Amino acid sequence: MPGLELAVSILNRALSAGTPLLLGTLGEIYTERAGIINLGIEGMMSVGAVSGFWMAARTGSPWMGLLAALLAGALLALLHAISTVWLRSNQIVSGLALTMLGLGFSGLFGKTLIGTTLTSRFQSIKLPLLSEIPLLGGSLFSQDPVFYLSLLIWLLVFLHYRHTRQGLRLKAIGDNPLAAETMCVPVNCYKLLAVVFGGAMAGLAGGYLSLVYIPAWIEGMTGGRGFIVIALTISSAWNPARAAPMAYLFSAVYVLQYSFLQNYLSPHFLLMLPYLATLAILTGSGKSGRFSAPVTLGMPYYRNSK
Amino acid sequence: MFRISFEKRYDRSRRLTLTIYLLSLILAILAASLIFPLRGVNPLTALQKILLSSFFSSYGLSETITKAIPLILISSGLCLAYRAKLWNIGSEGQLLAGCILATWTGLNASIMPSVLVLPLMFMAGMLGGALFGMLAAWLKHRFCMNEVISTLMLNYVAIEAVQYLIYGPWKGKTQWGFPYTDNFPVSATLGLIPGTRIHYLTLTLGLLFSALSYFLLSRTTFGFEIRLSGENQRAADRAGISPLKVSLLAMGLSGGLAGLAGTGELCGIHHHLTYPWAVSSGYGFTAIIVAWISGMNPLLCILSSIFFGGLLVGGDAVQISLGLPFAVVNVFNGVILFFLITGEFFLENRIFIRRGGNAGT
Numbered sequence: 001m002p003g004l005e006l007a008v009s010i011l012n013r014a015l016s017a018g019t020p021l022l023l024g025t026l027g028e029i030y031t032e033r034a035g036i037i038n039l040g041i042e043g044m045m046s047v048g049a050v051s052g053f054w055m056a057a058r059t060g061s062p063w064m065g066l067l068a069a070l071l072a073g074a075l076l077a078l079l080h081a082i083s084t085v086w087l088r089s090n091q092i093v094s095g096l097a098l099t100m101l102g103l104g105f106s107g108l109f110g111k112t113l114i115g116t117t118l119t120s121r122f123q124s125i126k127l128p129l130l131s132e133i134p135l136l137g138g139s140l141f142s143q144d145p146v147f148y149l150s151l152l153i154w155l156l157v158f159l160h161y162r163h164t165r166q167g168l169r170l171k172a173i174g175d176n177p178l179a180a181e182t183m184c185v186p187v188n189c190y191k192l193l194a195v196v197f198g199g200a201m202a203g204l205a206g207g208y209l210s211l212v213y214i215p216a217w218i219e220g221m222t223g224g225r226g227f228i229v230i231a232l233t234i235s236s237a238w239n240p241a242r243a244a245p246m247a248y249l250f251s252a253v254y255v256l257q258y259s260f261l262q263n264y265l266s267p268h269f270l271l272m273l274p275y276l277a278t279l280a281i282l283t284g285s286g287k288s289g290r291f292s293a294p295v296t297l298g299m300p301y302y303r304n305s306k
Numbered sequence: 307m308f309r310i311s312f313e314k315r316y317d318r319s320r321r322l323t324l325t326i327y328l329l330s331l332i333l334a335i336l337a338a339s340l341i342f343p344l345r346g347v348n349p350l351t352a353l354q355k356i357l358l359s360s361f362f363s364s365y366g367l368s369e370t371i372t373k374a375i376p377l378i379l380i381s382s383g384l385c386l387a388y389r390a391k392l393w394n395i396g397s398e399g400q401l402l403a404g405c406i407l408a409t410w411t412g413l414n415a416s417i418m419p420s421v422l423v424l425p426l427m428f429m430a431g432m433l434g435g436a437l438f439g440m441l442a443a444w445l446k447h448r449f450c451m452n453e454v455i456s457t458l459m460l461n462y463v464a465i466e467a468v469q470y471l472i473y474g475p476w477k478g479k480t481q482w483g484f485p486y487t488d489n490f491p492v493s494a495t496l497g498l499i500p501g502t503r504i505h506y507l508t509l510t511l512g513l514l515f516s517a518l519s520y521f522l523l524s525r526t527t528f529g530f531e532i533r534l535s536g537e538n539q540r541a542a543d544r545a546g547i548s549p550l551k552v553s554l555l556a557m558g559l560s561g562g563l564a565g566l567a568g569t570g571e572l573c574g575i576h577h578h579l580t581y582p583w584a585v586s587s588g589y590g591f592t593a594i595i596v597a598w599i600s601g602m603n604p605l606l607c608i609l610s611s612i613f614f615g616g617l618l619v620g621g622d623a624v625q626i627s628l629g630l631p632f633a634v635v636n637v638f639n640g641v642i643l644f645f646l647i648t649g650e651f652f653l654e655n656r657i658f659i660r661r662g663g664n665a666g667t
Contacts, residue, residue, distance in 0.1 A: 107633025
């Protein structure tokens with residue numbers, strides 16, 4: 001059954017390639033739900049990848065690396081938070097600055113890391129019994145620990161967004177911050193935390209790339225994934241629940257470029273798909289109901305405006 | 307205890323604007339220089355190296371101008387879009403879309419008289435960029451699609467389209483297997499100022515279009531329509547200004563100038579279409595900072611473009627002589643942007659620091 005084996009191997013690789021996309025998208029969904037758009041994902045991811053790899057190489061512990069990646073992403077996002085929430089500057093420009101800064105820093109500090117290899121890496125965990133399931137078990141239940149961690153984060157974020165008061169407030173802040181403020185919600189505090197959370201997730205996504213997906217630091221290794229995350233945020237309709245299926249769907253497309261399809265279709269058309277799909281989804285949605293963006297997305301919020 | 311409060315500033319004198327802009331620029335350069343000691347390089351040496359290699363040597367200056375050419379074109383176009391509050395961040399894609407049409411024209415140059423080749427290529431390049439820009443404007447009008455997202459996504463569509471062409475149907479037969487198209491005929495190459503890489507025709511076009519954009523914005527009805535729709539959409543609606551017309555024209559011109567810049571790079575420097583990132587070299591993104599730092603004034607864009615062109619050359623220099631990666635330039639660009647938007651805040655708000663506790667503001 002070569003076709004089936006191929007399908008399983010595509011699934012296996014798609015789950016791995018989808019993990020950084022899922023993490024980044026969850027973060028950006030929260031950021032945008034709070035009404036702030038952050039185009040700096042590529043930069044935060046890149047900084048996460050470099051600092052994660054550096055820490056893991058230094059301490060010999062990939063977990064420490066992952067933590068460093070998370071913190072680095074959050075720290076860079078704090079810059080965006082300060083400039084957009086407090087100084088109310090243009091979010092597009094600030095996000096682009098973040099991308100440039102992140103790519104610059106990672107290129108600068110990653111230069112000495114090129115060619116280094118990690119002494120210890122994440123081992124894939126074979127879940128007992130489940131991994132014995134024929135066909136699917138091998139790919140679904142014997143992945144690296146960060147993959148499971150990302151699923152756990154997905155679940156937690158979904159539950160938090162859907163079933164807690166904070167989640168409800170977050171949505172309210174993106175849609176009508178003034179109303180939220182009237183209800184005594186600390187709007188700017190939420191915005192700040194949401195942006196920082198977005199950065200932490202982007203950093204984690206970068207850490208996954210340099211610690212698990214490629215285990216090395218290569219300049220430019222984020223390869224536009226940060227912008228796919230922005231596309232995914234839209235196509236999951238700013239809904240954390242949809243982030244995972246969308247991320248895995250897109251990563252499957254990404255993985256397919258290396259497969260048999262190459263004989264029929266240029267890989268460059270496949271790589272265009274996520275972006276075209278985003279445009280198509282946005283044309284289909286227009287301003288109508290279920291698919292609408294947070295109402296005040298991208299607008300600065302003045303607390304004392306009357 | 308101190309209490310800091312803000313108040314919106316309504317008078318914006320030219321002197322204050324200039325002071326704050328220059329101050330943020332200087333502070334940004336100082337702050338960005340702090341990265342050099344982290345890599346064991348004396349910041350003064352590095353800054354000196356950057357300045358000397360980009361402005362104070364004849365070779366450096368010519369390279370600076372070479373890199374400023376596409377920046378002048380793109381940023382002048384961006385000013386038109388940004389004044390209308392259309393956040394076009396797709397210059398990179400529009401440049402490449404222009405390159406695709408220009409290359410097609412260049413590759414078919416043999417069927418036309420040689421004097422027509424360059425004008426046709428430039429027209430094709432402008433058309434390609436303009437169509438790509440107008441696509442985003444149309445999507446915004448028809449589907450209420452945010453132009454930030456659409457232009458961002460279209461960047462990647464253009465990148466993949468170029469990759470497809472250079473690896474696929476347009477792959478040159480005489481390029482030793484490299485993903486380049488065949489070289490353009492001599493009739494499709496631009497003249498250079500001897501001893502430099504300055505393709506003066508594009509430079510002239512850049513200066514011309516920058517002046518035209520300035521004239522368009524400040525002296526024509528259409529420029530007024532652009533500014534009014536940017537500053538007060540409701541007033542523009544009342545005045546019967548068609549938002550579709552404004553956005554199509556502003557985005558079309560903005561994209562068209564990016565396409566022109568791409569064509570200039572092809573005909574002046576590369577002489578064939580190659581890797582998208584080699585052709586565009588990030589000019590599309592750098593031009594965003596240029597337009598921003600110029601306060602969306604196309605004439606000032608000429609000055610800022612030369613400054614950022616110099617920064618790009620300086621980046622090359624520290625890479626070669628100090629062993630630092632080219633990414634240094636990105637740090638500079640990012641820091642400058644952050645300081646500028648912070649400066650913008652001080653420009654828009656008056657800051658009060660009051661002594662004493664509960665000052666009720």
